[in-house]
Amino acid sequence: MSNELFRTCPESGLQFHRPAERLMKAHAVVAVVILLIGGIAALLVTLTRWPAVHLLPADRFYQLLTTHGVNMLIFWMISFEIAILYFCSSTLLKVRLATPKLAWVGFTLMLAGIIINNLAVASGTASVMMTSYVPMPANPNFYLGLILFAVGALIGCFIFLATLVIAKDEKTYEGSIPLVTFGALTACIIAVFTIASGAIILVPTWLWSLGYINHIDAAMYRVVWWALGHSSQQINVAAHVSVWYAIAAIVFGARPLSEKVSRTAFFLYIAFLQLASAHHLLVDPGLSAEWKIFNTSYAMYLAVLASMVHGLTVPGSIEVAQRAKGYTNGLFQWLRKAPWGNPIFSGMFISLVGFGFLGGISGVVMGTEQINIIIHNTIYVPGHFHATVVIGSTLAFMSLTYFLIPTLFRKQVAFPAIARLQPYFFGIGMSVFALAMMGAGTLGVERRHWDMAFTGAPLGFEYPASAYTMMGIMGLAGMVAIIGGAMYILVTVVSVFFGKSVESESSYGTATTRLMRAEPIFIPEGGHSAAGKWGFAAPGTFVLAMFFLVTFVLYYAVNWKYLASVWPLS
């Protein structure tokens, strides 16, 4: 290995392969620009769904909703994830990235795909929503952009895998790959499956839009599309769980409670998460109940079990690390004394709690075969996934950014006071936003709908006043979240492009950088349970987990009760 190709970050001790570093930066920068575009669309879309404002005309609304969905869910998430894959392979394993040239080809394809798709939507000829259900036609470039992006992302996945192979060959690490890299590997495997499904459905659809194929079955399209659409959410879950583990390690020096459990849980993702495309098809015609039940429950909820395990082991490992540092009073001193002013930690913790309580519970409930009847396509659904993919994944990625700015970009974090508050604005705003959407959805308000007052319709319907209140709360809370998003973009862009470089300071010990700095790696002494209670290494976390379970059980039961009140169907 030639040494000029590597640099060691004096703060974190991480070793960066320079070509890999440039790629990570490029992917992260593109991701943040996309987030900005998606965020502007979010602002306008939210202001339209807020009944008191009702800003845009219908055509613009649907156009911008398409822009928002595609950019956020596909382009922002996956671009950032490719940066994470490179970080978890090249940086964490201290190895050169396989074929950086090819990686740039992948990057270029992704960027080209993003531009082509966005131009198609901007032209007004592709307002078909990210799902682009056939036979509603879109400009062929809409599909072409997605295909190019997917091919680029696939190249990124293979480079990640090849880098793992190189690291093994060159013996750059001893024993097994780190847990976080294992989590990234999980994400990568799911991504390969996902992208394959995407190709199976999007290539024919593109040919259909060009007139080379004359019919695509509308039900079959939905089945295959959701094999792409649902499993791509599992890429996000595997990625953000890895980020949680990484942040627990970075901020607290936490080690997993046990490697075996955490890795098995990731393995359950690989084994079962590709199922569950049925979540989206529970009320589609003609699919058998047996298939729906098996698929929607990921074969008996084994992947849900895995998430519940991560939900315990991540905070549990933090608790153990904190207790080992002497925060052993009562059940929760470890949590009270956590660095709540450090956005790397606070964002990660809000992400974890929000993902579990709001996203996780609502997801399992609405993914129950029969309960879906009272939820399908209501605004409850975006309420659920803003809790998973925004509070869960997006906020986790934002938190990680505050670590990457000084280590990867070698810049001081600009506006530290804003950075400190950002996770709270974004996380709390989004939580209220998601809850209000779920509330409105329970009252029957529809998703992807321009006007809940049905202006101009020959027949009418009036939602109860409470539904309007919920949508108003959604609008307000959405604005808080948008401010949180803007704070993130401000801090990131100013730090990266105009920030003081870390080297320009004589020492790293300035207040600005110390906020963002990792605590030194800490190895707890005397094994796990030494500092715990009841023989539990992490008793506080266990109590939190039981609280989660009780909430889950109650909410689940309430929804069955609600379902029992609707018209008998068979």
Next chain:
Amino acid sequence: MSAIQPPAELVWWKQPLDKVEGTWIGIALVWSLIMFFMMPFWHVYGKQNLSSEAYRTTPQAYMAKTQAMVDQYTIRTETSAQLPVVRPPPGSDVYLLGRLWQWWPLLELEKGQTYRLHISSMDWNHGFSLQPVNINTQIIPGYEMVLTVTPDTSGEQTIICNEFCGIGHHTMLGKIYVTEGGR
């Protein structure tokens, strides 16, 4: 070592489980199984289950069946567009179609009676969302879905389209009127 470093123990898979993890895994597994068995349980003991009865169809064939029902059972028309309101006999096959941008025809059903409600789309995907009772299903062109439904509340229900279907999506409404038994 920490989660971003290779595990300290070379044979980490032999490391014993911590009690907190073991306990939680046990609890979570039991809960997962309960949730799983709740679904088949409801198929047997619950009243709200979607049948998987569905047929392939074409817009022309489906339109013909719907038209025949409308011709036979229309009892009045509504709005300036003369939308037919159809009152099919209890127990019969009722046809509802979704198209850009209406649910056609309007229906009048009797409380407590059971109907076989067929629904299909003439063009794109639509969403059948019956409010305020809150029943939601996906309507896909080329497929005819059959719901066996027993209205158990009387009054006016509105069918709202809840799958995006183009610029007129928000105007796509229909009605199901439920009358008290025996008229």
